[in-house]
Amino acid sequence: MSLTPTGDQVSAGRLHGDLHWLFARLKQGLATAEVSVVREHGMSLWGYTVLMAVVEAPVRSQLSLAQAVSVDKSKLVLVLDELEAAGLVRRRPDPADRRARIVEATEEGRRTLDAARADVEAIEASLLADLDADAQEGLRTVLRRLVGTPVARIEDGRQSDNACAADRR
Amino acid sequence: MSLTPTGDQVSAGRLHGDLHWLFARLKQGLATAEVSVVREHGMSLWGYTVLMAVVEAPVRSQLSLAQAVSVDKSKLVLVLDELEAAGLVRRRPDPADRRARIVEATEEGRRTLDAARADVEAIEASLLADLDADAQEGLRTVLRRLVGTPVARIEDGRQSDNACAADRR
DNA sequence: TCAAAATCGTCTTGGTTCACAACTATCTTG
DNA sequence: CAAGATAGTTGTGAACCAAGACGATTTTGA
Numbered sequence: 001m002s003l004t005p006t007g008d009q010v011s012a013g014r015l016h017g018d019l020h021w022l023f024a025r026l027k028q029g030l031a032t033a034e035v036s037v038v039r040e041h042g043m044s045l046w047g048y049t050v051l052m053a054v055v056e057a058p059v060r061s062q063l064s065l066a067q068a069v070s071v072d073k074s075k076l077v078l079v080l081d082e083l084e085a086a087g088l089v090r091r092r093p094d095p096a097d098r099r100a101r102i103v104e105a106t107e108e109g110r111r112t113l114d115a116a117r118a119d120v121e122a123i124e125a126s127l128l129a130d131l132d133a134d135a136q137e138g139l140r141t142v143l144r145r146l147v148g149t150p151v152a153r154i155e156d157g158r159q160s161d162n163a164c165a166a167d168r169r
Numbered sequence: 170m171s172l173t174p175t176g177d178q179v180s181a182g183r184l185h186g187d188l189h190w191l192f193a194r195l196k197q198g199l200a201t202a203e204v205s206v207v208r209e210h211g212m213s214l215w216g217y218t219v220l221m222a223v224v225e226a227p228v229r230s231q232l233s234l235a236q237a238v239s240v241d242k243s244k245l246v247l248v249l250d251e252l253e254a255a256g257l258v259r260r261r262p263d264p265a266d267r268r269a270r271i272v273e274a275t276e277e278g279r280r281t282l283d284a285a286r287a288d289v290e291a292i293e294a295s296l297l298a299d300l301d302a303d304a305q306e307g308l309r310t311v312l313r314r315l316v317g318t319p320v321a322r323i324e325d326g327r328q329s330d331n332a333c334a335a336d337r338r
Numbered sequence: 339t340c341a342a343a344a345t346c347g348t349c350t351t352g353g354t355t356c357a358c359a360a361c362t363a364t365c366t367t368g
Numbered sequence: 369c370a371a372g373a374t375a376g377t378t379g380t381g382a383a384c385c386a387a388g389a390c391g392a393t394t395t396t397g398a
Contacts, residue, residue, distance in 0.1 A: 013222075013226070014221050014224070014225045014286075015218070015222050015225060015237070015238065016313050016316065017309065017313075018218065018289070019195075019199060019293045019296070019309075019312075020196060020199040020203055020214070020218075020289075020293075021218055021238075022309075022312040022313070023192050023195045023196035023312075024196045024200075025239060025316050026188075026192045026312065026315055026316060027192035028239075029316075030188060030189040030192060031189060031193075034189055045189070049184070049187065049189075049190055052183050052184050052187065053182075053183075053184050055183070056182045056184060057182070061375070061376090062375075062376065063374085063375065063376080068184070069184065069190075070197070072356070072357060072358085073375085073376075073377090074356090074357080074358080074378080074379095075357085077376070077377060077378085094375095097364080097365070097375080098363080098364060098365085098375095099364045099365065099374065099376070100364095100374090100375055100376080101375080101376070117183075120187070120189075124187075124189075127188070127315060127318055128315070130318065131311065131314075135307075135311060138304075138307065138311075139311050140186065140188075140191075142304060142308050143188075143191040143192075143195065144185050145299060145300070146296060146297070147185065147191055147194050147195060149198075149299065230345095230346070230347090231347065232345085232346065232347085241385065241386060241387090242347075243347090243348075243350095243385085243386075243387080244384085244385070244386085245347095246347070246348060266345090266346085266393080266394070267346095267392080267394085268347070268392065268394065269345090269346060269347080269393095270346085270347070
């Protein structure tokens with residue numbers, strides 16, 4: 001299915017100018033595609049994401065890992081349980097601080113991630129296939145930059161206390 | 170996408186090269202910022218999105234509207250209830266097909282949307298503030314194009330049957 | 339012309355997700 | 369060593385979403 005509705009009508013609409021809607025739609029589309037692929041490697045999508053972060057840099061505490069991937073620490077527990085049960089990751093207590101757990105990828109974790117990543121990147125590549133190389137690299141660069149933008153900034157200035165506490169409705 | 174297994178990489182970590190994660194993060198950031206703003210105009214974020222679609226083009230049935238914004242029809246009912254209760258939208262039976270409801274924005278709906286949209290666009294503008302005008306327009310163009318990409322394409326080929334089912338998990 | 343199937347909007351439901359508040363155990367510090 | 373902070377885990381209640389059931393209508397085709 002095309003992400004655009006039936007009567008497209010592409011360019012014009014106001015809807016298609018709304019960044020939140022565009023991001024939501026793209027995230028959703030990628031998610032449904034990647035979930036199935038990643039599951040073939042024995043992971044959930046969150047598991048894949050977290051594993052990527054773990055492999056990328058060794059982690060001295062789950063809290064810092066949670067912040068790195070922007071997931072609630074309580075949710076991270078479940079994700080790590082899954083990864084650990086699958087033998088992709090190891091938790092061991094930090095000898096220096098016995099409250100904390102050092103999280104590190106196993107060798108199999110690294111291998112599995114590489115395999116999964118190849119598949120995921122194939123999906124992403126095919127999403128971007130219509131764009132020329134410059135546009136692709138440009139897009140990634142821009143997105144990376146935007147993600148770095150402090151939430152305070154996009155919250156209209158009248159921002160006071162803590163950083164990224166989401167507001168409920 | 171680098172095929173380099175271990176040693177990469179330039180710019181930033183692997184996580185920040187993952188499109189799904191980037192989109193998810195950006196959507197989430199925008200959502201938390203826009204929810205509060207849009208609520209000041211008496212709408213939920215979904216209400217805002219749907220109202221945009223309704224104002225953009227008159228709608229002959231809720232089903233087509235649901236497809237246009239990519240929301241489940243049963244969820245759309247609640248959103249329209251909210252908008253109608255707030256007097257921003259009107260539902261009336263289609264004389265030609267009494268099963269269907271014609272959905273149209275009220276005058277106040279149009280006014281409220283314009284006001285809300287100004288605020289929302291301010292938020293989005295400040296998110297993009299670091300980018301020069303070319304990059305901003307380029308980003309929007311690219312995103313619009315990607316949203317039009319058939320999911321079948323990004324689902325690795327082994328996609329077969331019906332048109333719109335791609336979003337279901 | 340009439341019965342069966344399809345369609346539209348709505349309501350209900352089951353399962354999933356999520357953020358936040360406890361709670362336990364450690365650590366820090368005064 | 370007491371008081372408070374911090375790490376990880378567990379529990380809870382709300383939000384969310386997709387899918388099924390249903391009544392009302394329309395379409396189909398026998």
